[in-house]
Amino acid sequence: MRKWWLYLFISVLVCGGIFYFMKSQKTKEAVKAESTTLEPVGEAYQLIRQESVHSTTEKQLVEGAITGMAGALKDPYSTYYTKEEAKMHKEQLSDERVGIGAEITQSQGRFIVVSPMKGSPAEKAGLKPYDEIVQIDKQRAEGKSLTQLLALIRGDEGTTLTMTVFRPSENRHVDIKITRGAIAQTSVKSKLIGVKDKNIGYIAISVFGEKTAEEWYQQTSELMKNNIQALIIDVRSNPGGYLKSVAQVIGSVVKPDSTFAYMEDAMGNQEPLKVAKDDLAFDYDEKLKQLPMVLLQDEGSASASEVLSGALKELDRAMIIGVKSFGKGTVQETWPLSNGGELKLSTNKWLTPKREWIHGKGIQAGVEVEQNPQFHMKLPPIAGKFKEGDFADDIQSIQEVLKTQGYQISRLDGYYDKSTAKAVQQYSDKHNLSGKSEMNEEFLTTLREEMVQYREKEENDTQLQMAISYINQKLK
Numbered sequence: 001m002r003k004w005w006l007y008l009f010i011s012v013l014v015c016g017g018i019f020y021f022m023k024s025q026k027t028k029e030a031v032k033a034e035s036t037t038l039e040p041v042g043e044a045y046q047l048i049r050q051e052s053v054h055s056t057t058e059k060q061l062v063e064g065a066i067t068g069m070a071g072a073l074k075d076p077y078s079t080y081y082t083k084e085e086a087k088m089h090k091e092q093l094s095d096e097r098v099g100i101g102a103e104i105t106q107s108q109g110r111f112i113v114v115s116p117m118k119g120s121p122a123e124k125a126g127l128k129p130y131d132e133i134v135q136i137d138k139q140r141a142e143g144k145s146l147t148q149l150l151a152l153i154r155g156d157e158g159t160t161l162t163m164t165v166f167r168p169s170e171n172r173h174v175d176i177k178i179t180r181g182a183i184a185q186t187s188v189k190s191k192l193i194g195v196k197d198k199n200i201g202y203i204a205i206s207v208f209g210e211k212t213a214e215e216w217y218q219q220t221s222e223l224m225k226n227n228i229q230a231l232i233i234d235v236r237s238n239p240g241g242y243l244k245s246v247a248q249v250i251g252s253v254v255k256p257d258s259t260f261a262y263m264e265d266a267m268g269n270q271e272p273l274k275v276a277k278d279d280l281a282f283d284y285d286e287k288l289k290q291l292p293m294v295l296l297q298d299e300g301s302a303s304a305s306e307v308l309s310g311a312l313k314e315l316d317r318a319m320i321i322g323v324k325s326f327g328k329g330t331v332q333e334t335w336p337l338s339n340g341g342e343l344k345l346s347t348n349k350w351l352t353p354k355r356e357w358i359h360g361k362g363i364q365a366g367v368e369v370e371q372n373p374q375f376h377m378k379l380p381p382i383a384g385k386f387k388e389g390d391f392a393d394d395i396q397s398i399q400e401v402l403k404t405q406g407y408q409i410s411r412l413d414g415y416y417d418k419s420t421a422k423a424v425q426q427y428s429d430k431h432n433l434s435g436k437s438e439m440n441e442e443f444l445t446t447l448r449e450e451m452v453q454y455r456e457k458e459e460n461d462t463q464l465q466m467a468i469s470y471i472n473q474k475l476k
Contacts, residue, residue: 041065062339067145075346076105076112077332083340085147098157101183102127103239103302106146113165114326115239115300117183118206123237124452125178126378126397127165129300129326134173135164155180175393177381187241188215190223193232193458193468200471201228201291202464205249208241208304213248220252220288230292230471232464233308236322240303243331250311251275253289253318260311262351263331270351292474293318294467297365302326309363310352321367321467329359369466375455377401380448386439390416398439401451402427 101120111133116122136152190203201223312318330346378397396414407423
């Protein structure tokens, strides 16, 4: 009997030893394989340091290697930030900064505009979503890092840069003069819209930053004091931001425990994101959850703003009015590295409440409305002088504006022909300008101010007017 137990004990030891040996061998083999795989990296490093005629530092090679690894993912939202870039990236959602106000992403060596922020110098100058930055003040963007590009864009308040972009929608290059300014980091603005005997609240969110939820609470509280009967939420040209901020905004207008999105990891596991009362930073007015709502979006509404529109649409909480959104359905996480840099990786997909992945597709509006063309047109330059026979991109943009205003112009390609000169003469006579048939600074300033004032008038905003009309029908 004892021998039987002894044999069993020895067998267990032997099996355990074999298992441990096999596991140990497997671990060693994995380490060896990994070491073999990375060996060429070390070889390349040594060869470059020893043999290349181009001088490089260890820091440059290491950062180049990390940048290359991030680039191998072929994901425009996964990237490596150097120490300097990491600092600038954090500033994008901070309280205040000086710049042009545009969300820029780097994709395979190209710099693409995701969206200019509403009211920013970039938007006022005519920068558009999907524009590819080619040059900054005649310096080519090709071959530069994001840090180097942003360094060219940055400068003192009031100074001007000329950005050359390739615009895919028009299949041409465009020169855009942008005057740097202090970018107001107040992300939420509101106002009352009076229509007959109704009070409609209007609230615009430019970006989902650190204080957006707090600002949203303050602005909606003020609107509710005025007994608003409906609410218009405007996220046009909102490039996104923090998921926590948009979650708090959603939580203020839908029922607690509602699933407003899903997170899907690399293995396909899906986690519901629910609105919970405990997650809210503020005690929102319960009446806000009952108000009829409309959400305005456009092709520049991306990322977190799409989480909002997707939730409100599929939870039947609001009608979406405008055009299809940008289509960014991934979530990024950022990790600090020992060299002071940061690695940002797309770690999750986010899905709508009905588990739809909108990446590359965007969110369709329930009511499709194109914006008034003059809202997207480039504003005239502040300074300059053009006459008949000249050819320039600025002339083309002015031709398009004058054509929209009803002037008879036969060419829209930037060539200052006789029909353009006649239109400028007519515009100058109408506004008592001295330049007559020439585009001088007086002409440019007058046209620019006229365009700005035109955009500020609610009645010229076709998408907003549709939202107001829709709410009026709902409140009857």
